[in-house]
Amino acid sequence: MKYFITTKPAALVAAGLGLMLVGCSTNVNTYERAQSEAAPSYVADKRIITDNTLAGTFRVVSINQATVSGNLLKIQATVENLKNKSRTLNYKFEWVDQDGMAVNSPNETWKSILLQGRETQTISTVAVTPRAADFRLKFRE
Amino acid sequence: MKMNSSTKLLGLLTISASLLLTGCETVTETRTIDSQGPEAVNTSAINSQDWANAADQLVNSLLSSSALDSAPRTPAVLAVDRVINATTLMIDTDLLIKKIRVALTQTGKIAITNTMGLGERAVVASEAAELEEMQSGKKQKLLVPDYTLYAKLIQQTDRNKKVTQNTYSFQMSLVQPKTGLTVWEEERSIAKQTKNAGKVGW
Numbered sequence: 001m002k003y004f005i006t007t008k009p010a011a012l013v014a015a016g017l018g019l020m021l022v023g024c025s026t027n028v029n030t031y032e033r034a035q036s037e038a039a040p041s042y043v044a045d046k047r048i049i050t051d052n053t054l055a056g057t058f059r060v061v062s063i064n065q066a067t068v069s070g071n072l073l074k075i076q077a078t079v080e081n082l083k084n085k086s087r088t089l090n091y092k093f094e095w096v097d098q099d100g101m102a103v104n105s106p107n108e109t110w111k112s113i114l115l116q117g118r119e120t121q122t123i124s125t126v127a128v129t130p131r132a133a134d135f136r137l138k139f140r141e
Numbered sequence: 142m143k144m145n146s147s148t149k150l151l152g153l154l155t156i157s158a159s160l161l162l163t164g165c166e167t168v169t170e171t172r173t174i175d176s177q178g179p180e181a182v183n184t185s186a187i188n189s190q191d192w193a194n195a196a197d198q199l200v201n202s203l204l205s206s207s208a209l210d211s212a213p214r215t216p217a218v219l220a221v222d223r224v225i226n227a228t229t230l231m232i233d234t235d236l237l238i239k240k241i242r243v244a245l246t247q248t249g250k251i252a253i254t255n256t257m258g259l260g261e262r263a264v265v266a267s268e269a270a271e272l273e274e275m276q277s278g279k280k281q282k283l284l285v286p287d288y289t290l291y292a293k294l295i296q297q298t299d300r301n302k303k304v305t306q307n308t309y310s311f312q313m314s315l316v317q318p319k320t321g322l323t324v325w326e327e328e329r330s331i332a333k334q335t336k337n338a339g340k341v342g343w
Contacts, residue, residue, distance in 0.1 A: 068205045069209055069210065072248060106196075106247070107200065112194075128204070140179070
């Protein structure tokens with residue numbers, strides 16, 4: 001019975017910590033079709049990481065593209081918050097034309113999105129000019 | 142050379158005073174920032190980043206829809222209809238509309254008419270058309286808009302003891318005048334919570 005006396009405080013502390021964590025977390029549970037019906041056109045991406053903390057907070061799960069309004073490129077990135085708390089992500093899409101020149105579209109601005117703990121969300125943009133052939137997606141804290 | 146105690150004290154006081162003054166000095170510092178970036182000052186009102194976000198989301202929605210695919214010509218002629226500001230803010234609605242105009246014009250799918258609606262320099266454009274008529278002796282043929290764009294800004298304020306929340310809704314509709322049908326509609330909202338300042342009771 002001595003065993004119970006020594007383990008009781010530890011168990012109480014653990015339970016308290018557990019309750020605290022549950023109270024603080026804003027994690028999101030997600031449910032979706034097991035076999036997806038969608039057939040996205042995925043983009044093979046290249047990643048240049050200069051902020052490891054940021055890369056450890058947000059992960060780009062996938063990037064896919066489509067053509068809308070006849071000839072405009074649409075890019076969608078699926079982003080995951082790797083932390084258990086809600087975090088704000090600042091992101092920006094930039095466009096590049098066929099010759100590698102920056103397009104400087106009016107929609108190339110920093111935007112913010114709030115992701116709950118462990119949540120996955122999509123961010124997307126449409127190129128406002130048919131000249132846009134490539135894109136760059138930038139993240140910052 | 143020996144300093145007496147009063148000179149020493151005076152020297153110390155002078156140094157302390159100068160240090161204090163340096164500490165209190167507030168230097169005005171101005172830096173250039175990205176007006177639509179995260180450094181923009183966030184207030185309970187609509188800031189520059191909010192305008193950019195709202196315009197971008199509305200343009201994305203319009204271009205992602207198939208509304209412009211069935212346009213009778215390219216570029217389709219668009220007239221900007223009323224933009225109603227139903228918020229408590231004194232704002233120039235061009236902060237939203239201009240961004241949308243620029244983006245839509247760059248697509249090459251839309252040309253915005255300046256001779257009716259809220260077209261820019263509509264007065265000058267009309268005068269130019271009149272002058273052209275006088276000089277050529279021919280009646281100017283104005284293009285009838287294929288679409289009209291209508292927008293409304295709404296503010297809803299909710300309060301509790303701790304927080305005030307302002308929700309700004311940006312509503313936009315694209316109407317085909319020929320049929321009177323709304324071919325695209327969108328509503329995007331931005332909600333801003335501000336912690337209420339603590340009150341001192343007497």
